[in-house]
Amino acid sequence: MTRFSSFAQTLKASDIAALLALTEQPEVISFAGGLPAPELFPIEEMKKVDEAIYNEEGRKAVQYGTTEGYVPLREEICRRMKDKFFVDCKPDDVVVTTGSQQALFILSQILVDKDQMILMESPSYMGAIMAFNPVGPKYTEVPTDDKGIVPEELEKILAADDTIRMIYVIPEFQNPTGITWPVERRRAFMDIINKYDVIVLEDDPYGEIRYDIEKLPSLKSMDTQNKVVFLGSFSKIFMPGLRLGWIVANPEIIDKFVKFKQAVDLGTSTFGQRQAAYYCRMYDMEAHIQKITALYAKRRDLMYQSMETYFPEGITFTYPQGGLFTWVTLPEQLDATELMPKCLAKNVAYVPGNIFYPNGGHRNHFRLNYSNMPEERIVEGIKRLGDVLKEALAK
Structure with missing residues (x-):
């Protein structure tokens, strides 16, 4: 019998993997994963991109590259950071990652020790919890309202514990709630952060998918003390299978991050990085994002x-101004996890809300994704969910 490490013995199938498995069953109307609409992937354009890469760079395109990433792509990221997130940075401030998930894992490894505290929104992205867990941290959930983290509650927590190293937040179209922090809340947050020795991970995979709201300054754009690490991603605006993300951070963090990443994978796919960079050069990425945004806004409204x-009455849900998710709150006597088998029996799926809380509990919520299912399946799936909820409330 193989002897595994203590941590390996705690591993179980991830909630994300199980949810993605549901989407492979064609009869299931799945609102579970955070999947983009596959019909919008620019496949024909990418055939021409691939040909251009081989014609212009040949074998160099599939050789090892630097751990920091392909320079033309890092230059493109700097342009996007300035235009989309109001952040001035240079390629040396950027590392291309194998998706944001890798960035979350590495950052927790270099910033947090076992049993140290990580602060998170309540609720927060379950994938971040999975990425942080190998460190063996403890979690404090910072109370949130419909405008994001409550500044007064955050300050109480930071003032009471000077060992906190890291706080993870999603200010734009938060996963799972869809909430966006207004500018005043962002400023209040940064005013507090500037008083304490803590690093902020600002995760923004959805910020370019916005429907009814103007561009807002990122936390990183307000960062005067180099405390914010910005995490970006091409997964939601381009093609998730390329597994392309990035971080923007101060030189000390970049140095440790690169050294750790070298031990993990040496570097992100050199060809995949070129695919993104060439696409941005050869085609109109902004027009592509506008097409995505128009479809997702339509599906959000329909859902x-x-x-x-x-x-039924007594159930509330958010109306996000961007991103991919809405958050449903049930009456407290209902348990979304217990209702899942009944929903699956009707071939419809969601994500139960308790897995978005690092310390558990809060079982009367679930998350719905509206980006992946076609319109007729959205209506039918919500109708089936409504039947289950009506039956549960009638008992």
Whole structure:
């Protein structure tokens, strides 16, 4: 019998993997994963991109590259950071990562020791919790309202514990709630952060998918003390299978991050990085994002209208101004995890809310994704969910 490490013995199938497995079953109307709409992947354009890469760079395109990443892509990221997130940075401030998930894992490894505290929104992205868990941290959930983290509650927590090293936040179209922090809340947050010795991970994979709201300054753009690490991603705006993300951080963090990444994978796919860079050079990425945004806004509205029509009274849900998710709150006597088998029996799936809380509990919520399912399946899926919820409330 193989003897595994203590940590390996704690591993179990991830919640994300199980949810993605559901999406492979064609009969299931899955609102579970955070999957983009595959019909919008620019496949024909990418055939021309691949040909251009081989014609211009040949075998160099598939050789090892630097751990920091392909320079033309890092230059493109700097342009996007300035235009989209109001951050001035240079290629040396950027590391290309194998998806944001790798960035979350490495950052926790270099910033946090076992049993040290990580602060997170309540609720927060379950994938971040998975990425942080190998360190063996403890978690404090910072109370949130419909505008994001409550500054007064954050300050109480930081003032009471000077060992806290890291706080993880998603200010734009938060996963899972869809909430966006207003500018005043962002400024109040940064005013507090500047008083304490803590690093902020600002995760923003959804910030370019915005429907009814103007561009807002990122936390990183307000960062006067180099305390914010910005995490970006091409997964939601381009093609998730390329596994391309990036970080922007101060030189000390970049140095440790690169050294750790060298031990993990030497570097992110050199060809995949070129695919993204060449696409941005050869085609109009902004037009592509506008096409995505228009479709997702339509699907968000359709899901919201369908929930208003088919969900029983006493159930609330968010109307996100961007991103991919809405957050449903049930009456407290209902348990979204217990309702899942009944929903799966009707071939419809969501993500139960308790897995978005690092310390558990809060079982009367679930997350719905509206980006991946076609319109007719959104309506039918919400109708099926409504039938289950009506039956549960009638008991």
